[in-house]
Amino acid sequence: MAAARDLRAIEMAGDDDAVELAKRHLVQPWPYAGSVGNEARALIGEGDGIYITDVTGKRLIDGPAGMWCINVGHRREExxxxxxxxxxxxxxxxxxxxxxxxxxxxxxxxxxxxxxxxxxxxxxxxxxxxxxxxxxxxxxxxxxxxxxxxxxxxxxxxxxxxxxxxxxxxxxxxxxxxxxxxxxxxxxxxxxxxxxxxxxxxxxxxxxxxxxxxxxxxxxxxxxxxxxxxxxxxxxxxxxxxxxxxxxxxxxxxxxxxxxxxxxxxxxxxxxxxxxxxxxxxxxxxxxxxxxxxxxxxxxxxxxxxxxxxxxxxxxxxxxxxxxxxxxxxxxxxxxxxxxxxxxxxxxxILEDSVLAHTREVAPYFQARLKTLEELPLVGEVRGMGLMGCVECVADRESKDPLQLDKDVGKRIDAHCHELGLLVRPLINMCVMSPPLIITRAQIDDMVAILREGISRTMDDLRKEGVWQG
The missing domain is CATH 3.40.640.10 (Type I PLP-dependent aspartate aminotransferase-like (Major domain))
Known part of the structure; x- marks a missing residue:
């Protein structure tokens, strides 16, 4: 752990440099032509269990588990x-x-x-x-x-x-x-x-x-x-x-x-x-x-x-x-x-020892808690299986039309959630959640509460801008 702290100290000292170096030299995946080769994204410094820490020191639930992959969690010493x-x-x-x-x-x-x-x-x-x-x-x-x-x-x-x-x-x-x-x-x-x-x-x-x-x-x-x-x-x-x-x-x-x-x-x-x-x-x-x-x-x-x-x-x-x-x-x-x-x-x-069984045990709770977000009028459907979930936002539930919404509604929700302590995977009008498989019921509650607030704040933004009447 001492080595990890020493490494983190070095990284924090060079955070500003990393941002500038990225803008000058790093081509990010899936870039837009207008920003290709001149872009810095959220800089992550640490991971521990289901959490990551960004450049500001904010601790976030890693909602996408990296990219569907950090299944047994961050910082597994073994x-x-x-x-x-x-x-x-x-x-x-x-x-x-x-x-x-x-x-x-x-x-x-x-x-x-x-x-x-x-x-x-x-x-x-x-x-x-x-x-x-x-x-x-x-x-x-x-x-x-x-x-x-x-x-x-x-x-x-x-x-x-x-x-x-x-x-x-x-x-x-x-x-x-x-x-x-x-x-x-x-x-x-x-x-x-x-x-x-x-x-x-x-x-x-x-x-x-x-x-x-x-x-x-x-x-x-x-x-x-x-x-x-x-x-x-x-x-x-x-x-x-x-x-x-x-x-x-x-x-x-x-x-x-x-x-x-x-x-x-x-x-x-x-x-x-x-x-x-x-x-x-x-x-x-x-x-x-x-x-x-x-x-x-x-x-x-x-x-x-x-x-x-x-x-x-x-x-x-x-x-x-x-x-x-x-x-x-x-x-x-x-x-x-x-x-x-x-x-x-x-x-x-590790998976065979306990994580697979834990996933099967908490998955129904994860799905049930996410499903409560359908109470929000911006949400057209919540769906999923296991520890995979998606919240799809629509202009109205009758037409299920997402195109009348701001196309970055998922990014809007993610920005609010980031501020509140949760990293989300935004996909146009959707928010995808696939947390590390070691997540607990209490952590699921935290994740869903933040997501609910992030969606609620986004609804307020869209109403104020006249984009959505809800």
Whole structure:
């Protein structure tokens, strides 16, 4: 702890310098053209448990858990120690012609938790590279099996699958692709499974049938011989915590199986505890995908690591092919990084020991307390699952129209909450919450109370400005 205090003293002394250096030299992710390369964002100095401390010394609840990833909380000494110990033993090895023990052990531990026959893991550096790897594997798989035309990918509105060229091409969120190129000739987009946005007068059962019929009709129209994979998040995370209707994913899985379309479940967010299990595909939604992608919570954000778990069936089919010399020409410098895998093993120990059970115990309380925010007239819906939640604001509940509101209403709420002691993930007209899994009931109460006040202050602002009458 003394070393941590010394480091913090150094950081605080250089805070002003860090802001200026960022404006001069640092390109932030997702910048606007008008400020690219000339922007400084909120400077964070410390983390401890579910809290972070900003440059002013203000202590904040880390509502987004970093970026859906600080699952076991900040400042876990056992994870820091593992990083040090592994670095002192073996800091790196080339994965091209050597291997390390932590990666092999982690692959086995992951297989023990994975549904169906998912038994082999290819490790990457994060979620985007995990999805990219899964898609490239699909392409390789079909090439080896003599089906070079079977490469199209089905994705959905509201989806977020990454920032690499191919993974980003799957994204279906507003504004993500307005100014960015993508492999549009390889992707077929379907409707978002968002029940809140279903047409007026259609019940959930009819909406589910519509989604499934659209999927089936698209496969028939495009041709199953041309479609290689469907990629879907069990819960659309950055799309606004969109929880699909009951039974929808199972029905989509069956259509994929019937048409020899690989089902890739993107669990970059939902994996490693966010829904109370290591993987949600089987334990929560009852499906057995052909591949699962993961990242974020696998190390609780302490080290960059991701991966894709692959079905034993797919590997056996390739081994039996007529092209045993075909090379899967894909790999990363940091594939199976020994430090990342060692951290993930210890992180998995912590999750299995108590955190997964704690998450399942407090999740209903978390969802119930967030739901009380629907009492506020600016709130159209509160939805979520596990320790994922979204507050969606609308101009009025009848039309559910967010466009009449200030488009930065989420940022307005976040600014008020920051002042009150809570960091929020603002998404246009939504506020997303995904706190560290170790959060207590009392801390949930604090978080929801601050969020309520932040929304209330935002309502007052909008009324004063004449933007919203409420």
């Amino acid at each position: 994870l820091a120690k593992v990083m040090y110990d592994q670095a002192m033993m073996l800091s790196y090895n080339t994965p091209w012609y050597t291997m390390n023990a932590p990666s092999a052990e982690l692959a086995k531990r992951i297989a023990d938790h994975a549904p169906g026959d998912l038994s082999h893991t290819f490790f990457t550096t994060g979620g985007s590279s995990a999805v990219e790897t899964a898609l490239r594997f699909m392409q390789f798989y079909n090439n080896v099996r003599g089906r070079p035309e079977k490469k199209l990918i089905l994705s959905r509105g509201g989806a977020y699958h990454g920032s690499t060229y191919l993974s980003a091409s799957l994204n279906g969120r507003p504004r993500d692709r307005d100014w960015m190129d993508g492999a549009d000739d390889l992707v077929v987009k379907l409707s978002s499974p968002d029940p809140f946005r279903r047409l007026k007068g259609i019940d959930i059962a009819a909406f589910t049938d519509f989604l499934v019929d659209q999927f089936r009709d698209t496969v028939a129209r495009v041709g199953p011989e041309k479609i290689g994979a469907f990629v879907g998040e069990p819960v659309q995370a950055s799309g606004g915590v969109v929880v699909p209707p009951d039974g929808y994913l199972k029905r989509i899985r069956e259509i994929c199986r019937d048409n020899d379309i690989l089902y890739i479940s993107d669990e970059v967010v939902t994996g490693f505890g966010r829904l109370g299990h290591v993987f949600a595909s089987g334990d929560v939604f009852g499906i057995d995908p052909d591949m699962i992608t993961f990242a974020k919570g696998v190390t609780s954000g302490y080290f960059p690591l991701g991966g894709v778990i692959i079905s034993e069936r797919l590997l056996q089919e390739m081994r039996r092919s007529n092209h045993p010399d075909a090379l899967f020409g894909h790999g990363l410098t940091y594939t199976s990084h020994p430090i990342g895998c060692a951290v993930a093993l210890k992180n998995l120990d």
